[in-house]
Every structure is written in C-alpha cells, then in structure tokens.
Amino acid sequence: MASEIVLEIQGLRVGYRAADVLRGVTLEVPKGSFLGIVGPNGSGKSTLLRTIARALKPRSGTVLLEGRKTTSWKPKEFARRLAVVSQEGTPAFDYTAYEVVAMGRTPYEGRLTSDRKSPEAVENAMQTVDVWGLRERRMGELSGGERQLVSLARALAQEPEVMLLDEPTNHLDIRHQVAFIEVLRHLNSNGVTVLMVVHDLNLAARYARRVVVMREGYIFAAGPPSVALDPAVIREVFGAEVEVSISPRTGVLQIQPVSGVPTPRPGAPEVHVICGGGSGSVLMRRLSEEGMAFSAGVLGLGDTDHAVARSLEASVIEEESFAPISDDAHKRNLEAARAAKLVVVCNMPVGRGNLRNLEAAARAQESGVPVVLLHDGLPIWAEKRDYTGGVATAMLDRLVSQGVQAAGSADEVLDIWREKEELAASASTRQRKPSL
Template sequence: MDITKSVVSVTDVDVKIGTVEILHKISANAGQGIFVGIIGPNGSGKSTLIHCMSRTLHPSTGKIRIMGKEIENYSRKNLAMMLGVVPQESMRTFDFSVDDIVMMGRYPYQKLLRPPESHDREACQKAMALTGISHLSGRSILTLSGGEWQRVLIARALAQETPLLLLDEPISQLDINHQIEILSVLQSLTRQGSTVICVIHDLNLASQYCDEIIMLDQGTVYATGTPHKVMTQENIRAVFGLDVMIKTHPTTGKLYLIPIYHRKPVKKGNQKVHLICGGGSGTEIMFALHAAKCDVSTGILSMNDADYSTSIQLGIPCIAEPPFSPITDVSRSLLEESISKADLVVFTSMPYEQENMDNVRIVSECCNKPILLVTDCVSRSIENCMAGDAASIVNHMISTGLATIVTSTEALDQCLGKEYPS
C-alpha cells in the first residue's frame, strides 16, 4: 500500500532499550476503514508497537506517519484529534467520575477554561452507550470492576471521534459477552471509515473481527495479510509453538482454530488402530489417539465428511472416495491392507448407508483382529446405533465373538494398550 494513502504507516522501526532490541525493522501499513489485529506470543513486541504508533515511545530508528505526516510533526492537541488510545494498563489514582474520564476524550476540541459544549456531551453519551456503561454515569471510577474500568477507557477513546484507534488488549479483562460487544462496536466504526489497530490475544476473535492481521514474533513481523493468509497451521506452530486444526465456520465463513493438545504415550509400542467412522462420529477419538501419538489410520470416508476433514488436519492416513460414490476396488484393497496391519479395528456407531456399507462388509469378511464397536448408548443396543443390513452384520460379529461393544472411554483405553476386563 502507498504510504501516502495510508492512515498509519510504520517504516523500518527499531526499538532498543539499553542493549535489548525490542522491535527490529518493523514495517506495516493500515488503510482507511480497516480493522487490523496485532497478534503474537508474550514478549513479541505488540505493546511496544502500539506505544510507538501512539508516540508514547520514540523508536530508535525508523519512521511512523499518520495520514502521511510524520508523527513527530504533530502537536499534542492535533495528534489527539488523529488518534485515540486504549492502553493495556491505566492507574486509577484520583476520585474522578466515569463522566469526567469519558469527557477527557473531548480535550482536543475544547477551548481553554470553557465548559463542555452540547456536542461534547452528545459525543460522550454516545460513546458510553456504545460501550454499555451509560448506567455507570455519576459513579466514582474507584468503585468500578476491572472490566467496567476497561470499558470506560474505551468510551473515552471513542469520544475523541478520531479517524484512528489504537487499542492494546482492550478486551483482556472483559467477560465474553462484553468482548463480543466491544469488538462489534469497533468493527462497526471501521464500516463508517475509521481505522482500528488492536492487540488481541484470542486468535479466534482476531480471525472473526479483523480484516488484516500483523503477526509478530521476537520483535519482527513474521507475517501480514488477511486472517486466511496469516493464520495457517505452519505459522501458528512456528510462532506460538502450538499445533492447531483450522476450519472454516459454516455460517460466517471465518476461520476458527482448535488447539491440538499433545500428551505422552501411555507406554511404548501403542497398538496400531484402524478407525471406521463417519459423519463426525470419529473426530473425538481421532483427537485423543493423535494426542497420545498412537499409530492410527481411518477410512473409507467420503471427501465431504467431517471425519475426513479431521483426518487431513491431523495428518492421519485416510482412505477416501469422492462424495456419493460407491467404494472402489482400489479403496477396498487399501482398507483390507490397513486392517491387516492393525492390531485393533474400531467402529463408531453411525448411520450406514449404501455408500459406506462396504466398510462393514469388508471388516466382517476379512478381519481376524479384535473389533470394538463404540457406543455410549446406555442400552448398548446395536439397533439403537444402526439399522438394516449394518445392524445384522454387526450383530453376527458380536455373536461370534469377533466384535465387542464398548464405550468411547473403554475403546480409548484399549487403543492405548490398557487392559480392560471383558
């Protein structure tokens, strides 16, 4: 983006405190009407970058421009007309009222020793309504909770009516309801032309509300762009040291992240498990087996199945067919091979239609391994889990001792090599 057209531009900014380099060669731009999220682990330089953009900290080198003008060339009053700031921490030392604090946002527009005018009061009332603190009018700030105080600071920044808002973890002390409320207000301001730059720790909220993301790592810009571009499994793993599943929300189309928690295997030489599932019925056990570092495979699954998506995200080998297609001879051979290599076969209870009935038939015909049918139905009745030909085949496997009905907990225990009494 041309920096002359940017609301804010940061060019080659370094920050050193003593011998410690906090920021190194930071460059970023934000245009009008954009919600920019700054993400990164603790100590990556997020707050320092906000301090530089608000001129509370001067970079060692580099330039910061607001509306194309170097930030150092603004007077304090004119800069306050350009940007509003919500700091991460703010002391409550004096016994001001909530109204007094919010009215401080009107300072740049007020004449010396003159009382607030009607438009100042209207701006404050609007800001208090937007942040849900109108009912706190007249209260002493010393009586407020941490979350209430945070909303007062946000209201003060909104009352400034600036084209740029800088917020450093503005929702960290808020309950989930007020987090959504405040982020929605900020998002609505961008639709009216304001630019919002906000440090956010919750990656899912950042993905939901931000148009662009700046990902920092160890004082440098690791990645910038849209949430879809920046929030990849590889980037999250490299910067946060966390494995995640990344999915697209079916309603909003936004990304959401699911952490994958690892734990040590119960013992060496965990059993090889082949999982037959579908319709999302295998996702929980796939997560558990993957977290325990088990050797697991799955299939045959349709490529539009939720369990297929889970297997791909987790890197679990999966035999798959196109949607609404019959099982091919190639997939049949692959399933037979996977079963032959497995120590244990696990079925999840799910509806078996014509397209996936071959899963049941193949297992019944070629499997000489222990088979666990997972159901958490109280009755443990096959008829409550599946119907028709599938129920008949599975009942036959149970009656001949080939298959055993277990709960998901019991199945996981056996997959992890724990003994479970029959």
C-alpha cells in the same frame, strides 16, 4: 484500488536504553484497515503502538498521520484523530464510569469551556459499547471486563479516525471479548482504522483483515491472515509447532499447537462408532477424553469424521473417498461392531453408498451387542438425512422397534454405557454369589 494511507511509518527505530526495541519498522496503513499486530513477548509490538501514539520518541524514522509528522500535530488535534486503549487498571480515584468516558472529550474542551456536543457524544459512545447502564457506577465496583469496555467507550468518545489497542481483550471472559471485538468491527465498518496488538493468534486470524507478525524489533511477515499466519512463519517467529486449519463450520482460520492431544488407554476398542460427515466428531472426542478405546467405521478418506478418528488414534475402517462400502470394508465393520461392548449410530447422512453401515448396526444388534442412536437433539433421523428414498428410515424404524436406545448427546451415550457396565458387573456378582 489506491486507498488513502492514514498512517505511514518509515524506518522507525526506538530504544529504551542501550538496545533498540524497534530496529527499523516501515509500514503503511490504509484508511479503514483492521490490522492485527502479533509477535512473541519483547518483539516490539507495544513499543510500535506507543511510538505511533507519541508516548515514545523514536531514535530515528518518522510516523506520519494523514501525511503529517505525528510530532507536528498539536496534542488536542492529534487526540481528536487517534485514540488509544491500553490495558489499564482503575483510575487513581474512584470516578464513575460516566465521568471516565467523559474524559474522552478532553481534546474537544478548553480549560473553562465545554463542548456542547459532549453529553451526546458520551452517551452515544456508552450506548455503542453497551455500558450506558453502568454510568452511575464507580470504576472500583466494576469487573475487569466492564472496566475495559468503559475504556473503549472513552476512546469512542474521542470520535477518532484511528484506534490503537494494546492487548485490549487480555483479561476478558469470552462474552466480553466478543462484545469488545464486535464494537471494533462495527467502528471499522464505519471507516475507523483499527490497529490492535494481540497475543492470541486466533483472535488476530479471526478479526484482522491484515496481520503484521513482529520479531525482535522488525516486521517478519505481513499480509492477510492466511498468508501472515503460515505455520512456517509461526514456527520461525514463535518457535512453536502449530496446525493451521479452516473451520468447516465458520470458515475461520484456526491455529492450534500440535500438542496436548489426548491419547486413549491401550486396549481393545470398547465402543464402535458408526458415523460420517462430522456427526461423530464430538462423541469421539468425548470418548477419548474419558480415555476409552473405540473404533469407527466405515469412513471414507477425506471425511471429517475420518480425520478426527485418526487424529484421536482410533482404529478406523476406511473406504476410498466417495466409493460405496466394499464387501471387505463391510466385513471388517461387522467384526468391529460385534467385538465392541456398545455400538453407537450417529446422526449421519445416509445414501446408497454407506447404507451398509446401518446394516452392520442391525447385525450387531441381532448378535446381542447393544446399539444406541445418537441424534444430537434433532428429531430422530430427520428426513433430509435420508438420501435412499426411505430405505434408511425404514431400517432405523426397525432398529427402534427392536428396543434400540436413543441418546441426545455424547454424555447421554456415556450414561448409557455406564448403566450397561454396572448391570454387567452386578450380574456377574449375582452369578458368583451361589458359589461362595
């Protein structure tokens, strides 16, 4: 598939004073791309963008827009094809949002004449970005996020073929960030080529279809996110150890630094978590945030919850992948459940293979360990989670009838835990009182 090349960058060298900031960059950008440019501070990504936009003159090398040297374009014609959104503050004087977006029509207007299509183009741009409601407001009154969206609308009003963005979402909260990027994706799906310099690797991984990794003035790696954002590349370029994973929920590539993992307080597990298939992940994370030691089981190797429990340094009772729970594992699971001060049964799918997990909970209950059912807001044990033809549901019903408490979230589990702790504490003081 030979697609048309909209931007062609050949052997670009750019320097501010003595040192070259770009040291030979060559890049072809096909029409309709969504290109993320990442790299450490000072790697030349903003310089690359500003050179493409003609704000900087290269020492050598050329940039071609639609096959023509950028320097040979008339300024207004160039601005009709290429728009730039940079991180900018407020305008020097207090214009309204409408007036600022209308400035995007400059390339279409003469000194004395206006373009008849301008009012419509300005309104369309502001509607697309959803800032039409802000049109009468002065820029000084707007939040940073709103101002940035207005800048985006201004660039849209230029009706460009190519948009260059320099860390446009840096100071935006997550809602504005998503709104901003969604507009870009919408434009991109309509054929607009997007080049975006971003700091946040996850943003690049999530939205860019191609990623360019820059280092010290040249392109170190380029390709689809999963290729360009390889852990080895990131280690080499950024000097950071990261883990690259694919979110099982969204399929998004995730890049996380390998540090900052919470470590549990040493000591015997206080809570035993019976889970599987990701049903216990949030609870285990929450427990570890509270610094509580916990155990988990029985979990098959390769289960999401197994990986999470291991990463949080819990003691895990393991079983082979997809194998039914063996006698040995069941025994250890029982021991762990009986040794804990609280057992939590998560809203996991139950089949023949892991039915013994419920049995372990029932045994623990019988021997006096309080059991909590974590249903995560779903009706307790929705039918589709029962793959045992009703056996699991019956066991759960029995547990409930024996007075097992239900919790709707990890925090509710913690509440129950604290109640029990207080109860135990006051019981022990009451016991001690007579001896005083």
